Amino acid sequence: MDIDALAGCLSSSACLVTQTTSGLIIGMLLFLVAVGLTLIFGVLKVVNFSHGAFYMFGAYFAMTAYQLTGSFALAMLAGAAGTAILGLIFERVFMSRVYGADVLMQVLVCYAFVLIFDDVVRMIWGPEFKAMGMPAAFQVMPLFIAGGVVPPYYLLLIGVALLAAIVLGIGLSRSRIGKVIRAAAHNPGMVSALGINTGMIYGGVFALGGMLAGLAGALAAPVRSLTPGMGFSVLIESFIVTVIGGMGSILGALIGALLLGLIRSFGSLGFPLFTEGLMYLFMVFVLVSKPTGLFGKEAA
Amino acid sequence: MTELEAGRAQALVPVRSGAVLQRYRDVLIALIAFAVLASLPLFTGSKALLDFVIRCSAYGLFATSLNLLVGYTGLTSFGHGMFFGLGAYSFGLIMQKLGLPIPAAFVATLAITAVFAAIIGAICVRLKEIYFAFVTLAFQMLIHSTILSWASFTGGDQGLRGGIPRPVFLGIDLSNHVHLYVTSCALLIVGLLAMRQIAQSPFGYTLRMIRDNAARASFLGIDVWRAKLTVFVLAALFASMGGMVMALFVSGAYPEFAYWTISGEGIFINMLGGVSTFLGPMVGTVLLLLLNDTVTRFTEYHGIVLGVVILFFALGLRKGLLDFVAEWYAHRRETGEER
Numbered sequence: 001m002d003i004d005a006l007a008g009c010l011s012s013s014a015c016l017v018t019q020t021t022s023g024l025i026i027g028m029l030l031f032l033v034a035v036g037l038t039l040i041f042g043v044l045k046v047v048n049f050s051h052g053a054f055y056m057f058g059a060y061f062a063m064t065a066y067q068l069t070g071s072f073a074l075a076m077l078a079g080a081a082g083t084a085i086l087g088l089i090f091e092r093v094f095m096s097r098v099y100g101a102d103v104l105m106q107v108l109v110c111y112a113f114v115l116i117f118d119d120v121v122r123m124i125w126g127p128e129f130k131a132m133g134m135p136a137a138f139q140v141m142p143l144f145i146a147g148g149v150v151p152p153y154y155l156l157l158i159g160v161a162l163l164a165a166i167v168l169g170i171g172l173s174r175s176r177i178g179k180v181i182r183a184a185a186h187n188p189g190m191v192s193a194l195g196i197n198t199g200m201i202y203g204g205v206f207a208l209g210g211m212l213a214g215l216a217g218a219l220a221a222p223v224r225s226l227t228p229g230m231g232f233s234v235l236i237e238s239f240i241v242t243v244i245g246g247m248g249s250i251l252g253a254l255i256g257a258l259l260l261g262l263i264r265s266f267g268s269l270g271f272p273l274f275t276e277g278l279m280y281l282f283m284v285f286v287l288v289s290k291p292t293g294l295f296g297k298e299a300a
Numbered sequence: 301m302t303e304l305e306a307g308r309a310q311a312l313v314p315v316r317s318g319a320v321l322q323r324y325r326d327v328l329i330a331l332i333a334f335a336v337l338a339s340l341p342l343f344t345g346s347k348a349l350l351d352f353v354i355r356c357s358a359y360g361l362f363a364t365s366l367n368l369l370v371g372y373t374g375l376t377s378f379g380h381g382m383f384f385g386l387g388a389y390s391f392g393l394i395m396q397k398l399g400l401p402i403p404a405a406f407v408a409t410l411a412i413t414a415v416f417a418a419i420i421g422a423i424c425v426r427l428k429e430i431y432f433a434f435v436t437l438a439f440q441m442l443i444h445s446t447i448l449s450w451a452s453f454t455g456g457d458q459g460l461r462g463g464i465p466r467p468v469f470l471g472i473d474l475s476n477h478v479h480l481y482v483t484s485c486a487l488l489i490v491g492l493l494a495m496r497q498i499a500q501s502p503f504g505y506t507l508r509m510i511r512d513n514a515a516r517a518s519f520l521g522i523d524v525w526r527a528k529l530t531v532f533v534l535a536a537l538f539a540s541m542g543g544m545v546m547a548l549f550v551s552g553a554y555p556e557f558a559y560w561t562i563s564g565e566g567i568f569i570n571m572l573g574g575v576s577t578f579l580g581p582m583v584g585t586v587l588l589l590l591l592n593d594t595v596t597r598f599t600e601y602h603g604i605v606l607g608v609v610i611l612f613f614a615l616g617l618r619k620g621l622l623d624f625v626a627e628w629y630a631h632r633r634e635t636g637e638e639r
Contacts, residue, residue, distance in 0.1 A: 047430060097615055103376055103429060108571050108614040111564055116607035236441060243434050273449035280442035287435055291427050
């Protein structure tokens with residue numbers, strides 16, 4: 001425990017800015033993963049235990065695309081599009097078979113794919129740590145805001161994630177497709193009776209969720225190291241986010257992710273060894289005081 | 301025959317004498333099983349085989365205790381492995397730091413587990429299905445990260461090293477391989493028998509009712525929260541026993557014992573063997589360990605093989621092996637009676 005370091009940081013604006021931005025990027029990456037998870041749960045009523053694998057694939061796809069083409073934009077596109085396709089296939093071929101089955105069965109199918117995907121990555125890219133490297137466009141002088149150091153890439157990352165949050169929020173509440181998705185979450189039987197292909201909606205939502213996780217992985221690739229199994233800690237953290245924010249709530253995922261990001265960045269100063277423990281404690285605290293999460297609706 | 305039907309069929313015979321008869325039968329089976337297992341070293345000198353049975357004992361106790369929650373009460377815990385790790389660590393630490401006799405350390409570990417399980421259970425069991433699963437998982441990770449970060453006490457990511465002292469008690473020397481083997485078997489059989497008694501007791505049938513219809517159970521005056529908490533603590537005790545066997549076997553404790561994968565394996569074992577029969581998890585344990593051992597010998601990518609096997613069970617068979625056998629047997633008997 002190092003309370004002095006934490007107090008020292010809180011009283012210095014430079015450190016405050018640095019830690020807050022690093023908390024924000026952790027939070028924004030987590031949000032992208034968690035919002036896919038919460039969307040899939042809200043519509044399909046399954047908990048995608050293999051969601052971390054999409055994050056992992058997003059990062060690896062982006063790295064490979066970047067090495068082949070040298071274009072950062074294409075790398076992001078590859079990460080997002082590749083995982084979207086993967087999500088669609090995964091849902092249509094496997095997950096669609098266990099809807100309505102025991103939760104245990106759904107978890108097992110996902111658990112199987114966590115094992116398989118990790119080994120597939122190990123086969124294709126090798127077991128060692130990989131780095132994508134920062135694209136040349138972002139290798140510029142960091143910005144100084146109130147004395148704190150902010151790499152420009154962080155701003156891009158936060159911007160893209162925020163954009164995704166806004167598009168998603170407006171798209172779900174305003175657009176026709178968004179309304180159909182919400183209707184399918186509420187009453188799939190009625191939606192399909194109205195002549196809408198719910199199977200395609202399910203597949204689409206799963207692809208969207210996978211794409212968001214893949215985008216998060218692609219965005220994280222320049223700043224994190226890549227390794228098989230990298231998805232799992234992200235998965236656990238985004239579970240915490242969805243549980244804190246409330247299953248199925250997008251706003252909850254955003255708030256939960258940002259809170260968790262800040263807990264991690266400031267917690268690493270005050271409790272360097274117990275940062276993860278802090279997150280679990282926070283989750284337990286929220287659940288005990290409000291079992292459905294901060295923005296969750298009372299389950300029937 | 302599902303468990304519900306089995307329960308109904310039993311209710312038709314005079315309940316009390318039936319229950320007593322069944323208990324004698326269970327004890328008899330347990331004694332025979334123990335005799336067979338314990339005499340194994342007389343016939344074979346294979347250390348690998350004895351090691352395998354010891355590992356089966358540790359995992360079997362753990363998996364069967366998880367079935368008390370998952371199969372009998374309908375509580376899908378993702379964090380049951382924390383008690384496995386807690387048992388291993390408490391036992392190891394007590395032996396290393398205090399040097400108590402083994403039976404005393406055994407009892408003390410059970411007491412510690414009971415306290416932890418009561419606190420964690422009191423928070424968790426009132427939560428619904430998926431939330432219960434996640435909060436138990438969170439507690440598991442909390443314990444795991446505590447073990448990792450409290451390095452001065454637990455050894456951090458290196459685990460408890462330097463071996464666990466195993467002083468002789470009652471003429472039993474656990475550093476002797478055969479003694480360790482027989483003790484593990486005894487713990488397994490005693491644990492299984494105790495869990496069987498819990499499952500077949502009136503309390504066990506209360507648990508089944510909570511699983512099938514918690515609202516109705518509470519209308520009938522059952523304190524659902526308390527029953528769930530009781531079984532949560534009981535299951536934790538047996539999981540902790542499994543952890544102690546493991547700690548004795550490897551003469552140490554490692555953070556992996558408290559990691560979520562142990563819980564994942566426990567659930568997988570239950571699925572593999574089947575949750576509708578009492579011995580399903582035991583069958584699953586043997587299958588998983590066999591699978592693990594053979595697969596790791598042939599390929600380094602054992603995740604893929606394991607994953608495909610899981611998919612086969614989850615998507616193809618849609619039930620555990622013993623479930624499958626039990627249903628097939630019941631079906632055959634039914635058609636036989638019709639003739």
